[in-house]
Amino acid sequence: MKIFDPNRWVFAIKLFLAGMIAYAVSVRVGLPQSYWAVVTCCVVMNPTTGAIHTKAIYRFCGTLCAGIASLLLASALANVPHLMIVCAGVVSTLAFAVALLDRTPRAYGAQLFGVTLIIVAVAGVDAPGHMFDTAVERVCEIGLGIACCAFVDSIVAPRSLAPALHARLQSWLDHMGAWIDDAMSGHRDDATARADRSRVIVDIAAMSTLAGQLAYDPHVSAWKRQCVFAIQGRLLRLVPMLSGLMAYGRVVPGDTDEQVAGLLTQGHQELVAELTALWSEVGQINASLTHGVALAADLAQRVWQARAFPLPPDVGLAARVSGGILLAYALLCGLWWVTGWSYGANAVLMGMVAVGFFGNLDEAGKAIRTFARFSAMALVLAAVISYGLLPMAADFPLLVVGLALLMLPIGAWAASNSMAILLLGIGLGNTNLQAVYSPVEFGVFLESCLSSLLGILVAQECIGMVRRMGSAHAVQRLLQASRVDLQRVTRQADAADPDGYANRALDRIAGMIGRNAPVDSGDDMAGPQLALLRAGMAIASLRQLAGSRAGDLRHTVESLLTGIRAGLDHKAQLEAIRPQLDRALRMAAAAAGPERHAVMRGLVGLRLALPEASAALEAGA
Structure with a gap:
C-alpha cells in the first residue's frame, strides 16, 4: 500500500473521527476514563466493515464477561487478596489458552477477557x-468506542469484503484450474506444477480466515457466504x-502385476470422472455467487448445508504458551509482592499481553522484542x-487539531502495519486524557x-523458557503431528473420519509450505505430505469400513491396518506391506456386497499413496 493511497487516508480519517466523537461524548456524559473510549476506537477501527463488527462484538463481550467475573471474584475473595490474585491469574491464563485454541475471530473475545480481568481484578485488588465502578466504567467506555466506530464506518466510506472476496476467490479458482490442467496434461514434477499445487493449499487455508469475517459483513448475504463455504469444501476434496x-502416472507404469495395475487403472478412471463432476459443481456455484445464476435444487440444498473449513487447534503449542503466560504472571506478581511497587500491576498486565498475544508465533521472542520497541x-x-x-x-478545537497532527499520519501507517495500532493505542492509553487535563508528575x-x-522483557524471557522457536522447529513439530495423527487413525474408529483427517492434514501442510519456502519457489514440501494425506484418508476409510464387514475381507483389512501401525510405530518402510x-485388492475385487466399492476405493488410494508416503515418513523420522 503506497503512502498516498486514498484508502490509507480514508481509514486514518475514520479512525480519527471515531476517536474524537468518542472522547467528546465520554466527556459530555461524565465518564471518568475518556482515553479508554479513544483507545477502543484505535483498536476496533479496520479498513473493512466486517472486521470492525467482528472485533466490536468480541471486544465488548470479552470486556463484559470479564467485568462480571471480576465482581464474582471480589465478592468471594475480597478478604483474601493473595488468593484473589492467584485465582485471577489462573482464570486469565485459561482465557488466553482458549484464545490460542480457537483460531476464529472469537479468540479476540477471550483475549480481551483475560486483559480486562487483570485491569479490574488484579490492579484493583x-x-x-x-x-x-471500574468494571462499569470500562464496559461503558469500550461500548461507547465501539458505537462510535460503527457509526463513523456506516456513514464514511463503508467497505465491504465482497469485492475482495470475489477477486481473491477468482484467483484461488485460477490456481486450482492451473493445477487441474497440470494433472490432466501429465506435468507431474516440474516447478510450475509444484508451485500451482502449493498455491492451492495455501489458498484453501486462507479462505477460512476470510470466512471468519463474512458472517459479520452486512453487505455479504447468507447465500454468498454459503457459496464460499461450498466452494471451499469442494476445493478441499479436490486436493487429494x-x-x-x-x-497414478508415477506408480502404475512400473507395476508388474497386471491385475493390480488394472484395478488401479479402473480406480483412476473413476477418480477422473468424480474430479470432473466436482470441478463442474465449483463452476456452477461460482457462477451463482458472481452472477446470480440459479442452481439446481439438489445442488442448492447442498450449498445451504456447507460449512467453513475448520481450523484445528494446536493443543501442544497452546499448552506451552499458557505455561509461559502463567510463569510470567507468577514472576511479575512475585516481584510486585516482594517490592510493594505501586506499578507492579501494570507490569503484570503488559507481561500477560506480550505472551498472550505474541507467544504462539514461530518467532515469539522476536515478536515480543518488536512489541517492546513499539511500546x-x-x-x-x-x-x-x-x-x-x-x-x-x-x-x-485546539485539542482536535493537535491530536489530528499525530493520529492521522499514524492511522495511515496503521492501515498496513498492525504494530502502528499498538503504537497509537499504548501512546493514548498512557495519557491522562480527561475532561480537564491534569498531567501526572513526570x-x-x-x-x-x-x-x-x-x-514485556520478563514476558520475553518466560516464553523462551517454555518453548523452542523458529520456522524449522515448527515444521518438524508439524511433521511429527502428521505421524501421530496417522497412527491415531489406524487405531481408533472414532478418529477415522476421512474428511476430518483431511482438514487437519491440509492445515498442517499449509503451515509447512508457508514456513518452508516461498510458494513460487517450486519447493516439493507439499508433494510427500499430500501422499501422507491420501494415505491417511484411505486408512481412515478402511478403518471405518472394517467395522461393518465380516469374514475374510475384514480380517485382511484388519491385518493390513495392523501392519501399517507396526510400520509407523517402528519407523519401518511402509513399502513392506x-x-x-495387493492381496487385499484382489480379494476385494472378487468380493460382493454393498461395501465392496468403498473398500476397493480405499485400497486403491492407499496403493497409489504408499511409495511417496513411505518415503515421506522415512525422511521425517
Missing part, C-alpha cells in the same frame, strides 16, 4: 470496593484427488502528548513506563 491423479516508541509518544500537546490545548510517568517495559495390500 487493594480496593475491592471500587471494582464495581488431484494428488492421487498425478501419483517504547508509544511511551515517547505519550510523553509528547502529555507534556507537550495537551498543556497547550486550551479548548476542544517521575510517576517514568515509573509507569518502566513497569510496562519490565513486564505392499504385497499384503
Whole structure:
C-alpha cells in the first residue's frame, strides 16, 4: 500500500473521527476514563466493515464477561487478596489458552477477557470496593468506542469484503484450474506444477480466515457466504484427488502385476470422472455467487448445508504458551509482592499481553522484542502528548487539531502495519486524557513506563523458557503431528473420519509450505505430505469400513491396518506391506456386497499413496 493511497487516508480519517466523537461524548456524559473510549476506537477501527463488527462484538463481550467475573471474584475473595490474585491469574491464563485454541475471530473475545480481568481484578485488588465502578466504567467506555466506530464506518466510506472476496476467490479458482490442467496434461514434477499445487493449499487455508469475517459483513448475504463455504469444501476434496491423479502416472507404469495395475487403472478412471463432476459443481456455484445464476435444487440444498473449513487447534503449542503466560504472571506478581511497587500491576498486565498475544508465533521472542520497541516508541509518544500537546490545548478545537497532527499520519501507517495500532493505542492509553487535563508528575510517568517495559522483557524471557522457536522447529513439530495423527487413525474408529483427517492434514501442510519456502519457489514440501494425506484418508476409510464387514475381507483389512501401525510405530518402510495390500485388492475385487466399492476405493488410494508416503515418513523420522 503506497503512502498516498486514498484508502490509507480514508481509514486514518475514520479512525480519527471515531476517536474524537468518542472522547467528546465520554466527556459530555461524565465518564471518568475518556482515553479508554479513544483507545477502543484505535483498536476496533479496520479498513473493512466486517472486521470492525467482528472485533466490536468480541471486544465488548470479552470486556463484559470479564467485568462480571471480576465482581464474582471480589465478592468471594475480597478478604483474601493473595488468593484473589492467584485465582485471577489462573482464570486469565485459561482465557488466553482458549484464545490460542480457537483460531476464529472469537479468540479476540477471550483475549480481551483475560486483559480486562487483570485491569479490574488484579490492579484493583487493594480496593475491592471500587471494582464495581471500574468494571462499569470500562464496559461503558469500550461500548461507547465501539458505537462510535460503527457509526463513523456506516456513514464514511463503508467497505465491504465482497469485492475482495470475489477477486481473491477468482484467483484461488485460477490456481486450482492451473493445477487441474497440470494433472490432466501429465506435468507431474516440474516447478510450475509444484508451485500451482502449493498455491492451492495455501489458498484453501486462507479462505477460512476470510470466512471468519463474512458472517459479520452486512453487505455479504447468507447465500454468498454459503457459496464460499461450498466452494471451499469442494476445493478441499479436490486436493487429494488431484494428488492421487498425478501419483497414478508415477506408480502404475512400473507395476508388474497386471491385475493390480488394472484395478488401479479402473480406480483412476473413476477418480477422473468424480474430479470432473466436482470441478463442474465449483463452476456452477461460482457462477451463482458472481452472477446470480440459479442452481439446481439438489445442488442448492447442498450449498445451504456447507460449512467453513475448520481450523484445528494446536493443543501442544497452546499448552506451552499458557505455561509461559502463567510463569510470567507468577514472576511479575512475585516481584510486585516482594517490592510493594505501586506499578507492579501494570507490569503484570503488559507481561500477560506480550505472551498472550505474541507467544504462539514461530518467532515469539522476536515478536515480543518488536512489541517492546513499539511500546517504547508509544511511551515517547505519550510523553509528547502529555507534556507537550495537551498543556497547550486550551479548548476542544485546539485539542482536535493537535491530536489530528499525530493520529492521522499514524492511522495511515496503521492501515498496513498492525504494530502502528499498538503504537497509537499504548501512546493514548498512557495519557491522562480527561475532561480537564491534569498531567501526572513526570517521575510517576517514568515509573509507569518502566513497569510496562519490565513486564514485556520478563514476558520475553518466560516464553523462551517454555518453548523452542523458529520456522524449522515448527515444521518438524508439524511433521511429527502428521505421524501421530496417522497412527491415531489406524487405531481408533472414532478418529477415522476421512474428511476430518483431511482438514487437519491440509492445515498442517499449509503451515509447512508457508514456513518452508516461498510458494513460487517450486519447493516439493507439499508433494510427500499430500501422499501422507491420501494415505491417511484411505486408512481412515478402511478403518471405518472394517467395522461393518465380516469374514475374510475384514480380517485382511484388519491385518493390513495392523501392519501399517507396526510400520509407523517402528519407523519401518511402509513399502513392506505392499504385497499384503495387493492381496487385499484382489480379494476385494472378487468380493460382493454393498461395501465392496468403498473398500476397493480405499485400497486403491492407499496403493497409489504408499511409495511417496513411505518415503515421506522415512525422511521425517
